[in-house]
Amino acid sequence: MIHNLYLQFTKKLQYLFKNKDFLDEALHHRSFVNEQNTAMRDNERLEFLGDAVLSLVISHALMKRYPDLKEGDLTVIRSSLVNERQLACIARSLNLGDYILLGKGEEQTNGREKDSILSDALEAVFAAVYLDGGYDVVFKVMESLFSEKIDSVISESEEHYYKSQLQELVQAAHYSTPFYTVISENGPDHEKTFVVELKVGKFTTRGTGKSKKKAEQNAAKIILGEIEKKGLKS
Template sequence: MNTTLLEQHLVYRFTDTGLLAKALRHSSYVNEQADPAMEDNERLEFLGDAALSLCIGHLLMARFPELSEGDLSQTRAGLVNAGWLADIGRSMNLGEYVLLGKGEEQTNGRNKDSILANAVEALLGAIYLDGGFDAVMAVVRHKFENDIEALAALDMNRNYKSLLQELTQATDGKAPTYEIIDETGPDHDKTFHCRVSAGDIQAEGSGKNKKTAQQDAAHKALALIKGEPLP
């Protein structure tokens, strides 16, 4: 398998290509092979999850010096989730490179959030072992810093989704619903468009990931409810 384009997306070239190969092997593929020594990517995924959490924590602390530990933890948890990581994987066409078993192939496994998210974490674990912390930090900064900046642009001191939910549940007892209605732009620089329905109010927002699109839609719905100009 030619992984040159994948390495270009990562802006990282592996010294030990065996680590890259392991990061792309899903357990369903390994279970169908005759080689008992072949390893899947789950141990690398475990390591990558820890490395990613540390890198994102470092970036958030540098970008938001005013946030408390609780706010930083909440923000990191909102970023480091399967949906967000899967979107990062799609931006690299990662599904084309993951090795899957026949069952996963037949059930569209190459586009499953869980498989893509786990493969992203496995890649980060492989980069950590191949190049050390500075290498994995450089990749995380390259792939994820735009999402952090998008959150900053939405005023991180206010969680519009939480505010909207509190308001609508107090008035009609129902939580708002969110729907991604469109995705525009190239795979490496997508913009997500979201519609929120809150009682009789509907509003649309956009962002560089699903979370920020939802926050933008909630922000606009709050403005409509309060009779304020749209942000």
């Protein structure tokens, strides 16, 4: 990689390689290597390793940040973070497409914008950081890159969390099915407040929120607290 481009990318990545060869290999797409007359390696081996590094680091980061989440919830959240679309989004935030070396065919078909090429190259970069700096370094780099994505996915998950927890609890105990009813909607369309009543057997409560879903979640959260105190006895 040309020195100026190397410095630009490592500044965005917030990591300076000790061995620049790792990064060079991570940015060599197969289409580019196939057009060369040298024994140059493409980035597919690093992509293979990077996929494993990605899964480990994201799993570790989620367990560290959310120690109370169950294994099933962690798995769902992780799958929302390590897919091609999310990886390509992070790659674009680094302008990674500007630094990948592509063959003429991929250049002509706008390969620098393809999600598959960007996500594969990003995994290869993660592997390069791991090989060059070790686990603690790649964890720090990736945690920084994924921080906002993790918060966003967690926020979306919370929209369903308490209702799901309540549903699982009553089903396991063969208890009454939760029943939600919208009691009122107040305020203008752009700033409504919803009130939802929730009945579960002997338990009844109300939750409020800026959306029907949020009000239902708040009601489910209250009921879960009551169940924890009193238990599910008919």
